[in-house]
Amino acid sequence: MLKRIGFTRNDLILVAALLVFAAFGAWRGVNIGVSSAVAEKVIIRVNGEVLTELPLDEDRELGVTGYDGGFNVVTITNREVYIREADCPDLLCVKHAPASERGELIVCLPHRIAVELE
Amino acid sequence: MNRTKSLAEMGLLIAVALVLSRIESFLPPPVPSVPGIKLGLANLPTVILLYDERRFPRPYISAITLSVSRVLLAGFMFSGLWSTIYALSGAAVSFFIMLLCKLSKKLSLIGVSIAGGTSHNLAQLAIAAFVMAEPRLLSLYPVLIISGIAAGFLVGITARLVDRILCS
Numbered sequence: 398m399l400k401r402i403g404f405t406r407n408d409l410i411l412v413a414a415l416l417v418f419a420a421f422g423a424w425r426g427v428n429i430g431v432s433s434a435v436a437e438k439v440i441i442r443v444n445g446e447v448l449t450e451l452p453l454d455e456d457r458e459l460g461v462t463g464y465d466g467g468f469n470v471v472t473i474t475n476r477e478v479y480i481r482e483a484d485c486p487d488l489l490c491v492k493h494a495p496a497s498e499r500g501e502l503i504v505c506l507p508h509r510i511a512v513e514l515e
Numbered sequence: 516m517n518r519t520k521s522l523a524e525m526g527l528l529i530a531v532a533l534v535l536s537r538i539e540s541f542l543p544p545p546v547p548s549v550p551g552i553k554l555g556l557a558n559l560p561t562v563i564l565l566y567d568e569r570r571f572p573r574p575y576i577s578a579i580t581l582s583v584s585r586v587l588l589a590g591f592m593f594s595g596l597w598s599t600i601y602a603l604s605g606a607a608v609s610f611f612i613m614l615l616c617k618l619s620k621k622l623s624l625i626g627v628s629i630a631g632g633t634s635h636n637l638a639q640l641a642i643a644a645f646v647m648a649e650p651r652l653l654s655l656y657p658v659l660i661i662s663g664i665a666a667g668f669l670v671g672i673t674a675r676l677v678d679r680i681l682c683s
């Protein structure tokens with residue numbers, strides 16, 4: 398079937414190599430503990446520098462000023478963290494689902510803000 | 516070579532690319548943690564052009580013109596500066612990878628498209644990690660390889676179909 402659409406042996410080798418590379422990365426990701434584990438603290442970084450670390454089990458809200466002066470509101474509630482409000486153009490950080498597991502990351506690219514769970 | 520005809524085809528392909536960009540902006544991103552990363556379906560017209568040597572005497576130059584116009588127009592119309600920078604890096608890297616793969620004559624159209632889709636996604640991830648100064652983002656690359664293969668495959672079979680219709 399694949400041959401009929403012009404898929405060649407070399408194409409297959411390329412796809413296989415990419416899949417092996419991806420599988421390796423996924424396996425390493427699991428090993429360094431990116432996947433589900435209980436998170437304890439919230440690390441907020443602006444432009445790669447740690448701004449603050451907050452415990453995940455204390456409900457609170459924090460206004461964060463981004464790299465270009467932009468504004469984001471980071472909310473911690475019920476052992477979950479999310480960005481409640483922001484004035485970035487895309488609002489993708491606000492649309493991101495609340496994070497609760499170790500290794501999860503919420504990013505606001507326009508403001509260069511990263512909220513990471515550890 | 517009919518210049519008017521190739522100009523018309525170019526205009527049509529840019530329009531198709533813009534429609535695809537628009538559709539893509541509604542789809543969920545492949546990795547939610549890295550906002551703005553797109554699947555790369557809008558690469559389709561570029562792949563079509565890359566293989567349309569009959570109508571375009573210099574398909575490479577036409578393909579790169581198409582790529583850049585699509586990214587800039589879509590950037591102004593549907594998305595902000597950041598998405599445009601992503602799209603531009605993704606489009607540029609995938610274009611050169613596809614060009615190399617095509618010139619090597621080792622891969623079929625579908626293989627070239629898969630190489631383009633994957634490199635498109637990886638380039639966007641690399642830019643995001645660089646801009647954010649978050650090298651940890653790079654660990655998300657397996658997801659982007661998988662989505663790149665899927666998008667590249669889809670674009671490849673469609674481009675082949677279009678190529679055949681144009682040929683006959």
Ligand SMILES: [Zn+2]
Pocket residue numbers: 483485486487488489490491504505506507508
């Ligand atoms: Zn944002």
